[in-house]
Amino acid sequence: MSAVEVTSLKKNYGSLQAVDDVSFSIREGEVFALLGPNGAGKTTTIEILEGLREKDAGEVTVLGYDPWSKGYDLHRQIGVIPQGFKFFDKATPREAVSYYASLFGVKVESDEILKQVILEDSSSKTVFENLSGGQKQKVGLALALVNNPRLLFLDEPTTGLDAQARRAMWEVIRKLKSEGRTVLLTTHYLEEAEQLSDRVAIMTKGKIIASGTPEELITKYGSGKRMVMVGDSLEDIFVKLVGGTMEEAGEIRQ
Amino acid sequence: MLSDLGVFRREYLRNRTGMFFALIFPIILILIFGAIFSGGSNGPVTVYVQNQDGGSQISSVFMNALNSTGVLRLTLVTNDQNFTSYLLAHSSTIGIVIPKGFSQNFTAGKPINVTIFSNPTDSTAQEVMGVTSGVINAFNLKRAGASAVIGLETQTISASNNYKYIDFLIPGLVGFSILTSPMFSMVNISSEYKKNKLFKQLSLTPLTKGEWLTSKVIWYVILSVISFVLMATTGIIGFGAHVSVTAWIIPFLIIGPLFFVSLGMLVGSVTKSVESAGVVGNIITFPMMFLSGTFFPVSLMPSYLQAFAHVLPLYYLIDGLNAVMVYSNYSAAVLDLAVLAIISAVTFALAIRFFKWRED
Numbered sequence: 001m002s003a004v005e006v007t008s009l010k011k012n013y014g015s016l017q018a019v020d021d022v023s024f025s026i027r028e029g030e031v032f033a034l035l036g037p038n039g040a041g042k043t044t045t046i047e048i049l050e051g052l053r054e055k056d057a058g059e060v061t062v063l064g065y066d067p068w069s070k071g072y073d074l075h076r077q078i079g080v081i082p083q084g085f086k087f088f089d090k091a092t093p094r095e096a097v098s099y100y101a102s103l104f105g106v107k108v109e110s111d112e113i114l115k116q117v118i119l120e121d122s123s124s125k126t127v128f129e130n131l132s133g134g135q136k137q138k139v140g141l142a143l144a145l146v147n148n149p150r151l152l153f154l155d156e157p158t159t160g161l162d163a164q165a166r167r168a169m170w171e172v173i174r175k176l177k178s179e180g181r182t183v184l185l186t187t188h189y190l191e192e193a194e195q196l197s198d199r200v201a202i203m204t205k206g207k208i209i210a211s212g213t214p215e216e217l218i219t220k221y222g223s224g225k226r227m228v229m230v231g232d233s234l235e236d237i238f239v240k241l242v243g244g245t246m247e248e249a250g251e252i253r254q
Numbered sequence: 255m256l257s258d259l260g261v262f263r264r265e266y267l268r269n270r271t272g273m274f275f276a277l278i279f280p281i282i283l284i285l286i287f288g289a290i291f292s293g294g295s296n297g298p299v300t301v302y303v304q305n306q307d308g309g310s311q312i313s314s315v316f317m318n319a320l321n322s323t324g325v326l327r328l329t330l331v332t333n334d335q336n337f338t339s340y341l342l343a344h345s346s347t348i349g350i351v352i353p354k355g356f357s358q359n360f361t362a363g364k365p366i367n368v369t370i371f372s373n374p375t376d377s378t379a380q381e382v383m384g385v386t387s388g389v390i391n392a393f394n395l396k397r398a399g400a401s402a403v404i405g406l407e408t409q410t411i412s413a414s415n416n417y418k419y420i421d422f423l424i425p426g427l428v429g430f431s432i433l434t435s436p437m438f439s440m441v442n443i444s445s446e447y448k449k450n451k452l453f454k455q456l457s458l459t460p461l462t463k464g465e466w467l468t469s470k471v472i473w474y475v476i477l478s479v480i481s482f483v484l485m486a487t488t489g490i491i492g493f494g495a496h497v498s499v500t501a502w503i504i505p506f507l508i509i510g511p512l513f514f515v516s517l518g519m520l521v522g523s524v525t526k527s528v529e530s531a532g533v534v535g536n537i538i539t540f541p542m543m544f545l546s547g548t549f550f551p552v553s554l555m556p557s558y559l560q561a562f563a564h565v566l567p568l569y570y571l572i573d574g575l576n577a578v579m580v581y582s583n584y585s586a587a588v589l590d591l592a593v594l595a596i597i598s599a600v601t602f603a604l605a606i607r608f609f610k611w612r613e614d
Contacts, residue, residue: 078458
């Protein structure tokens, strides 16, 4: 069953065709990545699916709802980390989670939610403006989980984060997937799409030019040869030295 | 809505600058202005006098008569001085010259003029001219051997005491506080939240934009009540202000913040950047601050500015507060309240209309 169905989606800004005849679907329980450079139309696409932007043409269904006209109903079932997540400067993560919980009318243990996103105990009492970039993104993810959503939209969740923070975020996303949640992720990091996604759609200049599993894309569009790295990359070493796990340091990418 | 109110309250209280301007700054203004004008009456006006008929008895009697009014304190300028130069050198614009031949002409019944130098923009000039004219009339009657038939007595209409400047300052500064605190804050918030996409984020929750804006109104009503209590207490205890604190004040403390929160939100919503929102906010706020009767009565202004004041919403807020706190004129207060209620409702509706929760 499809969590998201997009057919012939279009969106213009004046003469700029930001989204040009895009079609794809996302199955329940899968992690789907929209991969593309800056300005490809990823954020516009995801905002249309979130009900934050009105489409010009095409059909969009998210969890059975039209996101623009039924946004109020849809928002109770989705979680969103927007690009460059920001929150009230003087609120602590714990206060932020309590606030969202009361807005959604749900009872949650703030500390449990923050533990899910691996936000350290000490930082849960620090006001938002004093958190690091990675911690801020984790707060965003925590807020996205407050209403126990079936579907998560993560718009460039690791942009601007260092390698260690990015790896930590990947761990959280892998955990979400293991819980059976559906995730639509936009990114311009190739490794991120390859590591996390069940399927990838490559987007550029408003169009999807290729889609499939990472393996399918490599087989179809590659030379047929693959380089298998065994052992550490520079990023692995960085993470190990700065404080990543041993497992992260010894990853084999295929 | 209450959750959003709680978050906003915490955000506000943790911002010391906002708290200073909302609560402390108006009290500082009351202390400063109250101290400056706490003399009750202004005391005698210092006036330079040159008696060019010096030595003559009648001119001396005339000067004594001016001094004995208690309104003027005469300072003699010797006849070897150029009088106008002397005034300029002493930064004064008020002086009286008793001309040579004053006594002789008075005795002979020949017309002679006393000259008053004054600056029409100086409020004490009218006082000096009034007192001097009174003394001149008395001398004329005496010369004619007549006595005054029509007299003048003064009474106050206040059941308590004479009005003091502080009595009018408190309503003015309450209005000032209700204008500045929400207006500057909401202009800043609406443009910052738009820039940081916080509105988009909030639109992903069940909170509606009407609820969000209403929670801001509630916060600023609470703040205006606290601010009013602090200012009224300071004025009454510190400077003996005589103001009525009745339930009639409450509607103004509600509708005032409703209007200025809505106006600030509207300005932030229709302007394109944080910087331009600040400029537009200042253009609206500063004329209102000084032309609505905050620091001095509107009646002191030229007629064209008085007409302009009547289109300023803050004028009706301050006029209404004056009506209930100083004059106990509740029918006038009802009119002010009606005007404020109508423009507040319209502004709130416009703010909701133009406030984009999400982009389309």
